[in-house]
Amino acid sequence: MLLAVNSGNTNVSFAVFEGETFKGKWRISKNVHRTADEYAVWLTQLMGLRALTPDKIDGAIIASVVPEALFSLKTLVTEHFHCKPLIIGDGESLGIKAAVDRPEQAGADRLVNSFAAHQRYGGPLIIVDFGTATTFDVVDDEGSYAGGAIAPGINLSLEALYMAAAKLPSIAIQRPPSVIGKSTVPCMQSGVFWGYVGLIEGLVARIRAEYGAPMKVIATGGLAPLFYGATDVIELVDEDLTLRGLASLYAANRNAERS
Template identity: 45%
Template structure:
């Protein structure tokens, strides 16, 4: 079995693959203060609850945008699974040609998403990841990572309103149904959710137009959304073609296959 870690600023998503098939996944809170032993105990309990044997884990792969957690998970991998984890970063085979000015600046999660989306849907592509930040990535039909956009995520925007204002409360991130709202909570939900939908719609339209300069075919640009809030945003706009919440885990499994012999 393969154990895959997708470490974000807010959550860690774990996936277990058996013979290339995702058989189980979980979501944990990212905690910089947790030790390898604490994470190890949690993972042991999750495996036991699902009737899985940690002894069957043959490989571990990690994608992280939180450097402080990386050492912890690498230590966990050696102590609990006796495996040296594959870490997404320089030197790892992905099949992508990264056109960023400095390829090292591209987040590991964005690379992994691009690998999975291009393998599943072909190109050209726009990939939107609704995480702590909302990221947009443009991929050509030749598997070139061209670049993208980074915007504050919905949760960050919501927390900023609460923390930086004296009277505005915390609100649930859901559609209020109207943009002309008659109370503060609905007014905030409207601005946050519908404002984010409008941003996504505008950036996708502009990105599709710019992608024409990199395309040698007439293939339409497919828009793939992932991340915890993808379904909420997709419900109010028409520019997203597919919502694929397990995209990053699937990308990790693909990259593992490309790098298995290098270990």
């Protein structure tokens, strides 16, 4: 079985695969001071609820956009699961193509998403990832990551609004029933939610015009379902795109080693 780890700016996600089948997935908030032993206690207990034990793991792959968290995650895999992980962006050639000016600066999650989306949906396409930042990733016909755009994540925008305006409360993001709010909270929800819909539609339209060809739009990330249906631009939601991409990438590299 494979242990796939995706370390983002807000959460660290873990998944166990048997082939392409999820056997379990879990998420914990990011803490760069968390040790490998702390990860192990938490993760192995959750795995145990699904009758999964560390000795069943015979491979691992890690993608991280947080360099400070990588050491503990690598130690977790080597010491508690007794295997050497593949590391996205660790100098290994894993078959991910990046047609950008500075490939070494491309986020590991963006590279994995590009690989996974092209494998699953073809190309060209745009991946909208609703995370700490909202990213728009362009994948060309050949499956290369071809650049994109980065915008502040919706929760970051809400937090900035709350912190900077003395009379505005902290609110949860949700789709408001109408665009015109009649009190402070609905007004904030409308501005943030429909403002982000405008951001999505505007950037997708500009990317398509600049690329010069029809492009599918795939959404992923925790807030993707919230925006699906609010705009015709988003054609499909794949919440597990990154984790599935890690599993596919691991399998592709292992097959290449055997051939």
